[in-house]
Amino acid sequence: MHLRSKPWAQPWLAEHTDLVIDQTRAQAQRGKWQQLFDKRQPIHLEIGSGKGQFIKEMAKQHPDINYIGMEIQETAVAIAARKSFEEVGVLPNLRYLYGNGSGVETYFEPAEVQKIYLNFSDPWPKKRHESRRLTYPSFLRSYQAVLPAAGEIEFKTDNRHLFEYSLLTMLNFGLQMTPADLSLDLHADEDKVAGNVETEYEQKFLAKGQPIYWLRAHLEDK
Numbered sequence: 121m122h123l124r125s126k127p128w129a130q131p132w133l134a135e136h137t138d139l140v141i142d143q144t145r146a147q148a149q150r151g152k153w154q155q156l157f158d159k160r161q162p163i164h165l166e167i168g169s170g171k172g173q174f175i176k177e178m179a180k181q182h183p184d185i186n187y188i189g190m191e192i193q194e195t196a197v198a199i200a201a202r203k204s205f206e207e208v209g210v211l212p213n214l215r216y217l218y219g220n221g222s223g224v225e226t227y228f229e230p231a232e233v234q235k236i237y238l239n240f241s242d243p244w245p246k247k248r249h250e251s252r253r254l255t256y257p258s259f260l261r262s263y264q265a266v267l268p269a270a271g272e273i274e275f276k277t278d279n280r281h282l283f284e285y286s287l288l289t290m291l292n293f294g295l296q297m298t299p300a301d302l303s304l305d306l307h308a309d310e311d312k313v314a315g316n317v318e319t320e321y322e323q324k325f326l327a328k329g330q331p332i333y334w335l336r337a338h339l340e341d342k
């Protein structure tokens with residue numbers, strides 16, 4: 121998803137630094153993210169949060185978790201943060217990070233993030249773009265660097281090829297999952313879909329009748 125730049129985005133972000141943290145501030149915040157939230161509680165991070173529907177809804181539903189929506193596109197993070205600000209103000213447990221998932225370990229200390237969500241990540245279907253996929257091994261290494269020993273990654277996509285690829289890279293990386301952690305049609309599975317919060321992309325694909333692939337993986341607790 122590429123969004124055309126919006127003239128209001130930069131000035132809006134400059135005025136809302138309580139809600140959106142840029143890369144430079146994120147690096148200075150490493151090891152101290154809890155200071156930005158009202159309560160000290162687990163931090164869950166969505167990488168590629170787009171227009172922010174999922175992360176805002178999660179923050180509203182789970183006040184006992186601190187959420188961060190990370191986005192590489194300035195326009196997307198500005199749209200997400202502005203929508204959320206206009207709807208609910210600055211929630212005590214929600215912040216946005218304007219940054220790149222590949223640099224996650226420069227923003228967070230080991231075990232500073234308890235869980236990572238990857239929702240409808242760009243598929244990058246061409247082999248020569250494989251290293252841009254958010255489940256490429258170098259990304260998994262970065263996620264491991266910020267998660268605790270048995271940290272969790274949850275992934276949803278409409279793209280069967282990206283799902284198969286991600287399953288293989290995760291298993292090769294040593295991530296753990298059982299049949300209860302996988303679905304090839306999340307919305308047809310009553311148990312697994314319970315508590316699921318739909319993303320913007322998920323709603324688009326559901327409306328077209330497409331199945332949503334889902335998995336939840338754990339790092340090995342050594």
Ligand SMILES: C[S@@+](CC[C@H](N)C(=O)[O-])C[C@H]1O[C@@H](n2cnc3c(N)ncnc32)[C@H](O)[C@@H]1O
Binds near residue numbers: 121168171191242320
């Ligand atoms: C297809 S959109 C999905 C948005 C949202 N998660 C949803 O499900 O509706 C993927 C998003 O990931 C962002 N993205 C891609 N690579 C990224 C990276 N390396 N770090 C952070 N965000 C990234 C894109 O800018 C885009 O907004």
